[in-house]
Amino acid sequence: MSDFPVDEQDLYKKRLQLTLEASGLDLWENNLSTGEVVFGLTKIFADLGYDKEEEADEIGDIFALMHPDDVASVEQAIDEHIKGRTERYYSEFRILAKDGQWVWYANYGKLIDDAVFGDRFIGVSFSLADKKRHEEELLALNTRLTEQNAQLERMNLELHALATRDSLTGVYNRRHLMEIGEREYQRSRRFAHPLTLLLIDIDFFKQVNDTWGHVTGDLVIRAVAECCAQQVREAIDTVGRIGGEEFAIVLLETSLEAGLTLAERIRQCIADMTVATYDGEGEASVTLSIGVAQLTSTCRSFHDLMVLADRALYRAKHEGRNRIQGHDVSTSAS
Numbered sequence: 001m002s003d004f005p006v007d008e009q010d011l012y013k014k015r016l017q018l019t020l021e022a023s024g025l026d027l028w029e030n031n032l033s034t035g036e037v038v039f040g041l042t043k044i045f046a047d048l049g050y051d052k053e054e055e056a057d058e059i060g061d062i063f064a065l066m067h068p069d070d071v072a073s074v075e076q077a078i079d080e081h082i083k084g085r086t087e088r089y090y091s092e093f094r095i096l097a098k099d100g101q102w103v104w105y106a107n108y109g110k111l112i113d114d115a116v117f118g119d120r121f122i123g124v125s126f127s128l129a130d131k132k133r134h135e136e137e138l139l140a141l142n143t144r145l146t147e148q149n150a151q152l153e154r155m156n157l158e159l160h161a162l163a164t165r166d167s168l169t170g171v172y173n174r175r176h177l178m179e180i181g182e183r184e185y186q187r188s189r190r191f192a193h194p195l196t197l198l199l200i201d202i203d204f205f206k207q208v209n210d211t212w213g214h215v216t217g218d219l220v221i222r223a224v225a226e227c228c229a230q231q232v233r234e235a236i237d238t239v240g241r242i243g244g245e246e247f248a249i250v251l252l253e254t255s256l257e258a259g260l261t262l263a264e265r266i267r268q269c270i271a272d273m274t275v276a277t278y279d280g281e282g283e284a285s286v287t288l289s290i291g292v293a294q295l296t297s298t299c300r301s302f303h304d305l306m307v308l309a310d311r312a313l314y315r316a317k318h319e320g321r322n323r324i325q326g327h328d329v330s331t332s333a334s
């Protein structure tokens with residue numbers, strides 16, 4: 001304390017100087033009439049690596065070192081303040097350091113029309129390097145998080161597909177079909193809407209494997225799944241592979257009659273189809289047996305509806321295959 005000058009004004013100056021130092025602020029003063037930098041910016045120019053004689057004498061010298069993308073916004077902020085539209089001037093900009101790097105700074109300033117000083121623009125500059133670095137780090141973090149989120153969503157979709165789809169054919173697996181069937185059973189019972197189930201079995205499929213090999217057998221299974229998926233209403237009906245060469249289709253808002261018509265279309269589609277064998281030397285063909293059943297009042301679960309359709313399928317097999325049988329409602333109590 002003993003170093004401080006006793007004079008009040010000197011004391012005041014010293015306090016100001018210490019405050020500026022402690023807060024990292026650089027005081028400046030510009031003469032707007034002449035464009036002269038009257039005072040300051042010493043610290044900034046030193047921080048940027050410039051020698052004393054390279055410091056700015058004119059406002060134009062500062063603009064010359066400013067990043068071209070920032071000039072317009074700084075000029076606009078000054079203009080707004082001069083026109084009295086802002087209480088104080090504030091701007092953010094990059095200045096070229098001597099080593100060629102762009103360094104972020106900010107300015108606060110105020111226009112003073114003083115009888116002693118004249119038209120002066122007085123303010124402070126301070127470094128925004130830390131703030132901008134944090135902003136950039138945050139932005140990079142955000143980008144990474146967004147990417148990771150998108151990847152998680154993709155993985156979730158893949159997981160869902162793995163859990164619900166049959167890997168050979170892409171139609172639903174047995175577990176998921178049963179879940180959907182049970183849900184639709186509940187809905188149909190509650191609202192008294194028709195619900196029909198098709199059980200489809202490839203005839204003499206063992207012979208396909210024995211004749212053409214297992215891989216060709218897989219190609220045939222895929223072709224049957226594809227045909228089923230093409231014949232039903234997308235996003236309304238549900239096709240599932242419920243066994244090796246057995247499929248089920250849950251048909252919403254569908255009567256037994258409409259179910260029989262669809263079954264016939266599928267039967268015909270497969271009867272007309274040939275599948276090129278895996279070795280490319282032949283063509284495999286198969287037929288289908290299909291059991292069709294509509295939900296009846298005797299059904300206590302979706303499983304009961306499966307039993308009815310399975311009985312109809314058994315009859316189709318028993319009566320010679322390559323045919324359709326519907327569950328006879330008059331025997332539904334049995």
Ligand SMILES: Nc1nc2c(ncn2[C@@H]2O[C@H](COP(=O)(O)OP(=O)(O)OP(=O)(O)O)[C@@H](O)[C@H]2O)c(=O)[nH]1
Nearest residue numbers: 201202203204205206207209214215217218244245
């Ligand atoms: N290629 C292949 N064959 C399978 C697959 N799953 C089951 N199979 C075969 O399908 C055949 C089913 O034979 P069966 O149940 O005796 O019935 P089928 O020969 O179709 O005769 P019917 O149903 O009575 O008309 C068996 O030979 C199984 O090995 C599979 O994913 N791929």
